[in-house]
Amino acid sequence: MPPRIDLHCHSTASDGTLAPAELVRRAAGEGVELLALTDHDTMDGVPEAAEQARREGIRLLPAAELSVDFRGRTLHVVGLNMDPDTPVLREGLARLQALRAARGEAIGRRLEQRCGLEGATEAARAVAGEAALTRSHYARALVAAGHVPDAEQAFKRYLKRGRPAYVRAQWVPMAQALDWIREAGGLPVLAHPLGYGFTGAWLRRVLEAFVEAGGVGLEVVAGRRTQPRMIEQLAGYCHKYSLMGSVGSDFHHPGNPFVELGRLPPLPAGIRPVWEAC
Ligand code: MN
Numbered sequence: 001m002p003p004r005i006d007l008h009c010h011s012t013a014s015d016g017t018l019a020p021a022e023l024v025r026r027a028a029g030e031g032v033e034l035l036a037l038t039d040h041d042t043m044d045g046v047p048e049a050a051e052q053a054r055r056e057g058i059r060l061l062p063a064a065e066l067s068v069d070f071r072g073r074t075l076h077v078v079g080l081n082m083d084p085d086t087p088v089l090r091e092g093l094a095r096l097q098a099l100r101a102a103r104g105e106a107i108g109r110r111l112e113q114r115c116g117l118e119g120a121t122e123a124a125r126a127v128a129g130e131a132a133l134t135r136s137h138y139a140r141a142l143v144a145a146g147h148v149p150d151a152e153q154a155f156k157r158y159l160k161r162g163r164p165a166y167v168r169a170q171w172v173p174m175a176q177a178l179d180w181i182r183e184a185g186g187l188p189v190l191a192h193p194l195g196y197g198f199t200g201a202w203l204r205r206v207l208e209a210f211v212e213a214g215g216v217g218l219e220v221v222a223g224r225r226t227q228p229r230m231i232e233q234l235a236g237y238c239h240k241y242s243l244m245g246s247v248g249s250d251f252h253h254p255g256n257p258f259v260e261l262g263r264l265p266p267l268p269a270g271i272r273p274v275w276e277a278c
């Protein structure tokens, strides 16, 4: 069996449900040999994950998934193998965390005032623990309170763009976030390129700007979007824009709807694996 690699997953440091050490233990149990912890806009889980990775004898890449703005749209960029002590990165992540916290509060106010869901903020905070409040935390709290049958419905009814508790986020410009990643010695990889609902023309515009700003990789094998024609399309973009390929489950939580750690098809032949550059 080829070595299992997973360069995209979340712990309780953001909106995952497993603590960093548990996540690494689970990955090792699934046969993953190279793992990147990519919590949203934070590297707080990395020390604990790195310690556990040493115990398990697997390699951990310190990483994060940054929320960035490109012409008014939100994109996710994974910064792989970053030095968390780089000042410009630390300040940048702190800024994103502050934006995230403010947005989290605003979502709670809307759920309470516009949707009549009393105590929504407090319930989500209990779910989030020490992590900054995200929409996923609200979704889980709404499910637990019986307001919706599952997290997907929470997004559909309340949280996604166009719904009453949606709050537009003011993230940092993509080029700026890519500067932080590169300054920290990391490799910028565009996460789940087919997960934004962009048209082909828009995606090409995004990719041109991404490469222009110093982006080097594309998640060719991404979480639940691993149908052969999707992988083929993304491999085509790698060739067109000279990008390396990455693979990531985007694991948040054991069980559906998430893909298990490391359970991913391989990168197509002819695509340079981004981890070879890490
Ligand atoms: Mn998430």
Ligand code: MN
Binding pocket: 065, 076, 191, 192
């Ligand atoms: Mn994402």
Ligand code: MN
Binding pocket: 008, 009, 010, 065, 250
């Ligand atoms: Mn993710």
